[in-house]
Amino acid sequence: MxxxxxxxxxxxxxxxxxxxxxxxxxxxxxxxxxxKNHELGPALCVLIESASSKAVTRKHLHPGDWNSIWPELKAA
Incomplete structure (x- = not known):
């Protein structure tokens, strides 16, 4: 975060x-x-990644569990 x-x-x-x-x-x-160090929802994380032109990624926002939320990112 x-x-x-x-x-x-x-x-x-x-x-x-x-x-x-x-x-x-x-x-x-x-x-x-x-x-409050709240975890952001997956849909919001996708929007943040897009709106920031990937300056902030889903991996940044969910470092511990991004691979279970977005398994398609493992290949990237």
């Missing part, structure tokens, strides 16, 4: 809001999840 925090911090406030909107959520939700 640290990668997501770093990515968000690299964006302006307006860019953060736009990014969160692209992911179907709010910057408030993302910040709260980061501060």
């Amino acid at each position: 640290n990668e997501l925090r770093l990515y968000l911090n690299s964006l302006s406030q307006d860019e953060q809001k736009a990014f969160a909107s692209q992911c179907g959520t709010t910057i408030g939700y993302l910040r709260k999840a980061l501060s």
Whole structure:
């Protein structure tokens, strides 16, 4: 999740809001999840990976279990 925090911090406030909107959520939700170290749902992780142009990957967001959630990534 640290990668997501770093990515968000690299964006302006307006860019953060736009990014969160692209992911179907709010910057408030993302910040709260980061501060509480909550695991993000698989669908949101896919959207984050896409909206960040893979700067933040599903593997970053689920380091311990990405291979069971997205087995197709094992080949990549």
